[in-house]
Amino acid sequence: TQLLEQSPQFLSIQEGENLTVYCNSSSVFSSLQWYRQEPGEGPVLLVTVVTGGEVKKLKRLTFQFGDARKDSSLHITAAQPGDTGLYLCAVFSGAGSYQLTFGKGTKLSVIP
Amino acid sequence: KAGVTQTPRYLIKTRGQQVTLSCSPISGHRSVSWYQQTPGQGLQFLFEYFSETQRNKGNFPGRFSGRQFSNSRSEMNVSTLELGDSALYLCASSRNPAGLTYNEQFFGPGTRLTVL
Numbered sequence: 170t171q172l173l174e175q176s177p178q179f180l181s182i183q184e185g186e187n188l189t190v191y192c193n194s195s196s197v198f199s200s201l202q203w204y205r206q207e208p209g210e211g212p213v214l215l216v217t218v219v220t221g222g223e224v225k226k227l228k229r230l231t232f233q234f235g236d237a238r239k240d241s242s243l244h245i246t247a248a249q250p251g252d253t254g255l256y257l258c259a260v261f262s263g264a265g266s267y268q269l270t271f272g273k274g275t276k277l278s279v280i281p
Numbered sequence: 282k283a284g285v286t287q288t289p290r291y292l293i294k295t296r297g298q299q300v301t302l303s304c305s306p307i308s309g310h311r312s313v314s315w316y317q318q319t320p321g322q323g324l325q326f327l328f329e330y331f332s333e334t335q336r337n338k339g340n341f342p343g344r345f346s347g348r349q350f351s352n353s354r355s356e357m358n359v360s361t362l363e364l365g366d367s368a369l370y371l372c373a374s375s376r377n378p379a380g381l382t383y384n385e386q387f388f389g390p391g392t393r394l395t396v397l
Contacts, residue, residue: 211388
């Protein structure tokens, strides 16, 4: 059983469209992170959310942490080809919080 | 500031061989973590080192091992390679020690290992 379930698995949209991707779990987390990974590169941290109900904005990206701290969403407004990539949510788990557990990701393609 | 570097970037091995991958963390970062990324399983945690000590280990067989040197550089080794070990191996470094609820990890570009 996956700790973090991400949906959709794949998403292909036209430039200018809006989209939302989800990260869900039955567990409660003290924090949750979103990463973006481009082909040939390692993941890059976009945001960390720590408070239930928290909303963070990063230009056209809006991140929300669920009130119960079990789920999160990422909304992109007016998607651009540069947004193409694999979006991963992750939480720290294991003793001492040294271990990141990732969802399987949403692969986003934005078509010009 | 230089990022995390990993060498080599690409590697082709045959079944039964062993391989050593190297990771140089960002200067000042003392924590180094290793992850395996495959299309089927996604990103999975291998192990984490801090000050030359392994603090946590993922659910991988003993063929996977690692170490960290006094300059924080790290290596991971996979012995008796299997076809299923073909993957992107990612290294991440972090400045923050234990005690925080979250850390920012900086990932390298990875080593693409192909086992034939």
